[in-house]
Amino acid sequence: xxxxxxxxxxxxxxxxxxxxxxxxxxxxxxxxxxxxxxxxxxxxxxxxxxxxxxxxxxxxxxxxxxxxxxxxxxxxxxxxxxxxxxxxxxxxxxxxxxxxxxxxxxxxxxxxxxxxxxxxxxxxxxxxxxxxxxxxxxxxxxxxxxxxxxxxxxxxxxxxxxxxxxxxxxxxxxxxxxxxxxxxxxxxxxxxxxxxxxxxxxxxxxxxxxxxxxxxxxxxxxxxxxxxxxxxxxxxxxxxxxxxxxxxxxxxxxxxxxxxxxxxxxxxxxxxxxxxxxxxxxx
Amino acid sequence: xxxxxxxxxxxxxxxxxxxxxxxxxxxxxxxxxxxxxxxxxxxxxxxxxxxxxxxxxxxxxxxxxxxxxxxxxxxxxxxxxxxxxxxxxxxxxxxxxxxxxxxxxxxxxxxxxxxxxxxxxxxxxxxxxxxxxxxxxxxxxxxxxxxxxxxxxxxxxxxxxxxxxxxxxxxxxxxxxxxxxxxxxxxxxxxxxxxxxxxxxxxxxxxxxxxxxxxxxxxxxxxxxxxxxxxxxxxxxxxxxxxxxxxxxxxxxxxxxxxxxxxxxxxxxxxxxxxxxxxxxxxxxxxxxxxxxxxxxxxxxxxxxxxxxxxxxxxxxxxxxxxxxxxxxxxxxxxxxxxxxxxxxxxxxxxxxxxxxxxxxxxxxxxxxxxxxxxx
Numbered sequence: 001x002x003x004x005x006x007x008x009x010x011x012x013x014x015x016x017x018x019x020x021x022x023x024x025x026x027x028x029x030x031x032x033x034x035x036x037x038x039x040x041x042x043x044x045x046x047x048x049x050x051x052x053x054x055x056x057x058x059x060x061x062x063x064x065x066x067x068x069x070x071x072x073x074x075x076x077x078x079x080x081x082x083x084x085x086x087x088x089x090x091x092x093x094x095x096x097x098x099x100x101x102x103x104x105x106x107x108x109x110x111x112x113x114x115x116x117x118x119x120x121x122x123x124x125x126x127x128x129x130x131x132x133x134x135x136x137x138x139x140x141x142x143x144x145x146x147x148x149x150x151x152x153x154x155x156x157x158x159x160x161x162x163x164x165x166x167x168x169x170x171x172x173x174x175x176x177x178x179x180x181x182x183x184x185x186x187x188x189x190x191x192x193x194x195x196x197x198x199x200x201x202x203x204x205x206x207x208x209x210x211x212x213x214x215x216x217x218x219x220x221x222x223x224x225x226x227x228x229x230x231x232x233x234x235x236x237x238x239x240x241x242x243x244x245x246x247x248x249x250x251x252x253x254x255x256x257x258x259x260x261x262x263x264x265x266x267x268x269x270x271x272x273x274x275x276x277x278x279x280x281x282x283x
Numbered sequence: 284x285x286x287x288x289x290x291x292x293x294x295x296x297x298x299x300x301x302x303x304x305x306x307x308x309x310x311x312x313x314x315x316x317x318x319x320x321x322x323x324x325x326x327x328x329x330x331x332x333x334x335x336x337x338x339x340x341x342x343x344x345x346x347x348x349x350x351x352x353x354x355x356x357x358x359x360x361x362x363x364x365x366x367x368x369x370x371x372x373x374x375x376x377x378x379x380x381x382x383x384x385x386x387x388x389x390x391x392x393x394x395x396x397x398x399x400x401x402x403x404x405x406x407x408x409x410x411x412x413x414x415x416x417x418x419x420x421x422x423x424x425x426x427x428x429x430x431x432x433x434x435x436x437x438x439x440x441x442x443x444x445x446x447x448x449x450x451x452x453x454x455x456x457x458x459x460x461x462x463x464x465x466x467x468x469x470x471x472x473x474x475x476x477x478x479x480x481x482x483x484x485x486x487x488x489x490x491x492x493x494x495x496x497x498x499x500x501x502x503x504x505x506x507x508x509x510x511x512x513x514x515x516x517x518x519x520x521x522x523x524x525x526x527x528x529x530x531x532x533x534x535x536x537x538x539x540x541x542x543x544x545x546x547x548x549x550x551x552x553x554x555x556x557x558x559x560x561x562x563x564x565x566x567x568x569x570x571x572x573x574x575x576x577x578x579x580x581x582x583x584x585x586x587x588x589x590x591x592x593x594x595x596x597x598x599x600x601x602x603x604x605x606x607x608x609x610x611x612x613x614x615x616x617x618x619x620x621x622x623x624x625x626x627x628x629x630x631x632x633x634x635x636x637x638x639x640x641x642x643x644x645x646x647x648x649x650x651x652x653x654x655x656x657x658x659x
Contacts, residue, residue, distance in 0.1 A: 181335045182368035184355040186382035186433060196381070200372050 032253035041249040050254035060238070060255065064262055067234040070149065071218035071266075074156040078164040078213045079206065081157065086168035086205075087198075104162050112159055116226040119155050120146065123227070147229040155223040160216050164209040171205025172198075200277075207274045211267060218263050235259040286311050286469040287332065287437055292341035294327050294493075301327040303493035305341070309437075314463050314470040316484035318477060320516065324493035325473045326441055332471065333439050334358050345436050356385070361430030361468075365442040367422045369414040375401070375425050376410035382433035400432040404462070419447050423455060431466060438463065438470040444479060456482045477517050481505070489513045511651045514574045521577065521623045524653065527569040534645050537573060541618055544573055544595055546648035571650035577626040579647035582613065582639045595643040599623070601633050615641055 032050055034042040054060050089100055107115060122128050123145040130142040145151055175198060183193035221236045230237070235255060243252035287309040294302040302324045309315045317325040330336045332343055334355035343351045350358050369378050376397060383393045401407050404424040414422055423443065430438060443459065444452045460483045463470050474480050480487045481501040488498040496510045508514035511522060525537035525544060535548040599617040606612075610626040613633065617623055623641060633639055 176366060176368060178364045178366060178368035179370060181330075181333070181355065182362065182364060182370070183381070183385075184335070185333060185358075185360050185362040185439075186429065187356045187359075187385035188381075189354075189356055192385065197370055197372075 028253045028256060031250050032257050034250045036248045036250050050250045051258075053251065054254045054258055060258070063233050063238055064235050064259065066149070066232070067218055067236070067259065068262060068266060070152060070156065070224075070234065071214050071263075073153055074160060074217035075210045075214045077153070077157045078161050079210060082161055082164035082168055082209065083202075083206075085161075086165045086172055089165065089169045090172045104165055107159070108162055112222050113226070115159055116155055116223055119151070119158070119227060123151055123154065146227055147231045149228075149232055151227040152224050152232050152234075155227040156217045156220055159220075159223060160213045163212045163216065167209035167212060168202065168205040171202050171208075175201045203274065203278045207270075207278070211270065214266065214270075215263065218259070286313075286346055287315075287471065288342075288344040289328075289332065290342040290344075292328065292331060292343065293339050294324075294331055294336055295339050300493050302331065305493065305495060307488060307495065307498075309469055309471060310485075312467045312469055313485045314460070314472055314483060316480035316487045317471060317473045317490055318480040318487050318516075319475065319490035321475055323490040325475075325490050327493075328490070329439055329441055329471060329473045332437075333360055333362055359433070359436045360439055361433060361435035361437070362439045363423075363426045363430050363441065363443045365445050367414070367426040367446075369422060369425055369429070371414055374411050374413055375406060375417070378414070378425060379429045379432050382429065386433065396432055400428045403431075403465075404428045420451050420455065423447065427459070427462065431462075431468070435468070438466075438468045440470065440472045442474055443472075444474075445476075452479075459483060489516065491516075507649060508574065509651060511572050511574070511654055514651055519577045519624050519626075520574050521580070523573040523575075523621075525571050525573045525650070527571055527650075535571075535650060537571065537650070539573065541597055541621070544643065544648070545645045546573055546575075546595075546643075546650060547646055548650075568652065570653040572653050573648055573650055575643055575648045577612075577624040578610070579644060580623065580625045581642045581644075582615070582625055582627050582631075582633060583642065584633065584637065584639060595645060595648075597641045597643075599639055599641050601635050601637045601639060604633065604635055606632075615639060617641060 031042055033046050033048070035045045035047050035049070037043040085104075089097060089104075092100065120127070124130070125142055125144075125146070127145070129145060133139050134142055145154075179197050179201070180190075180193050183197045184190070188196060219236055220234075221240065224232050224234050224237055228234075228237075236259070239252045239255045239259070242248050242255060287307070289305060289307040292302050292305040292307075293300070305324075305328060307315070307328075317328060319325045327336060331338050334350070334353060334357075338351060341351070342349060345358065370381065373381065379397045379400060380393050383396060388396070397410075398407070401410060404427055406421060406424055406428060409417065409421065414425065417425060426443070440459070444455050447455060456479055459472075472480070472483060474483075484501060486498060486500055487504050488495045489504060490496065491512050497504060497508065497513045499507075504513070505517055508517060508520070511520075514520040514522075523539050523541060523544070525539040527535055528538045528543075529536040530548065531545060533548055534545045537544050537546065597617045599615040601613055602616050602622060603614040604611055606629065609629065611629050611632055613625040613627055614622045615625050625641065627633070
């Protein structure tokens with residue numbers, strides 16, 4: 001009995017993952033090879049037609065490319081904005097750090113829909129920013145800040161930033177504080193000490209943070225809907241449209257699998273790249 | 284010629300004064316230990332000399348150069364940290380080469396100098412290891428090599444042996460000392476371990492509360508502590524409250540609750556080399572503390588009576604004893620509530636409860652200002 005006990009302890013978690021993650025995914029994968037049905041989601045006749053139509057449709061490729069591009073840009077800007085934030089977060093006093101962490105995490109307590117509405121109030125044609133711009137006479141026509149890729153990007157960067165900062169600060173915390181003074185004592189300026197010592201040692205955090213933000217951004221649905229207003233189609237939007245509006249579930253499944261495969265390819269490339277960069281950090 | 288000159292250095296953190304108007308001169312090729320309990324300001328002093336902290340007041344000179352406001356990378360220092368601070372993502376070679384690369388040395392010269400320095404610290408053959416693949420002693424030597432390869436003007440060591448196990452620590456004391464002598468580099472060595480300071484240093488600066496209480500060679504620090512804090516911190520010391528009532532030649536006569544004592548006066552102290560930096564100024568107050576080391580007290584058997592003519596002798600009772608091999612550690616009660624530590628000959632052992640007579644050699648007793656007078 002005692003030897004079996006560890007299995008019993010993880011059993012609920014395993015069951016949860018299998019029932020709510022593995023099975024639906026397997027179902028999706030199987031569905032993508034079935035024939036679309038008229039009276040039910042699909043007919044259980046195997047076919048490759050769904051993939052054939054997805055892979056030969058240049059529109060599908062164009063949307064996939066935009067989805068991945070938005071994911072990459074979100075990741076890049078989250079990294080550029082998040083790194084200085086995380087860097088200073090681990091250096092401030094304990095009390096200030098607590099306050100900053102609460103501020104950082106507090107957006108996560110508000111749902112993504114509400115936060116997107118918040119951005120809409122700021123970015124809309126008659127929103128706060130445009131009113132201000134017009135009031136100052138900077139651009140009488142107003143600026144197009146929403147219902148385009150820019151608006152979507154603003155939303156995804158803001159909403160996924162905490163994930164980047166948390167994973168960066170987690171790694172930056174583990175860098176011994178004497179390493180920078182050691183580098184300075186050996187003749188490195190502050191900037192060189194950062195690039196030669198701190199940045200390489202923070203790569204595991206860069207790696208994890210980018211992975212997390214990319215995956216979240218590529219699969220996000222609410223933000224492109226609200227801030228892109230269906231003018232910025234991404235693959236997740238297309239999947240929902242195909243399934244719900246067109247009622248082509250197997251076609252939607254094939255699109256989803258394609259996004260999954262493309263994301264996986266990006267991640268594999270990233271892992272390979274970072275593994276090379278992080279050689280010597282292991283152990 | 285002094286290579287490091289510190290003048291009136293003051294460093295505050297908020298309302299806490301970590302270093303308080305500190306003066307220090309380290310001579311060319313000298314190893315100076317900064318010794319004191321944790322929080323005494325010794326590490327802050329070192330970090331300010333290194334340039335990691337900026338002084339609130341005072342000046343720091345390296346030879347001719349005033350470095351007070353220079354950032355650390357422009358001071359040409361070699362520093363060894365308590366946890367070594369080796370770069371974990373670089374090999375031993377990469378770590379040692381780092382300082383030379385920052386100085387934009389040509390790579391052939393970097394290779395030659397790194398190889399020579401690694402050989403000097405007996406790490407040749409381990410160039411491609413990462414720090415985590417080294418033992419504690421090897422990491423220590425890699426850190427020394429990294430600090431020395433750049434031919435720094437001064438070497439700064441912050442508790443460099445504190446993370447080693449006791450046996451290795453003792454070996455490394457001699458190793459660090461011989462390496463320092465071989466290179467002939469002016470060194471400041473921060474430690475809280477008095478034995479380490481004694482073994483390694485040419486001179487020791489004993490610090491409390493951001494000030495240097497006494498500065499001198501190890502034997503002088505041990506034999507003539509000038510404040511009760513120094514006497515208490517360095518080795519074991521028994522204190523007896525007394526009051527100067529007169530002189531007998533070179534001896535001071537003090538009246539105490541235990542009778543009259545004669546002990547070595549200020550004239551004897553003047554024989555000791557060098558005057559101390561801040562403490563030890565002539566103290567006019569007659570209230571003094573008599574200080575005596577446990578090994579300077581002789582115990583003889585038998586019930587003796589106190590009184591006139593029994594100069595520097597006290598009757599007492601052994602309350603506790605511990606055999607420590609080369610000596611026996613006694614606690615002898617000489618008056619109600621007053622217990623002296625005595626280190627006696629292990630061959631003539633007394634038992635707990637034995638009546639003994641403690642006798643004090645006037646030459647081995649000295650006085651320090653009473654506690655109220657001590658530098659706070």
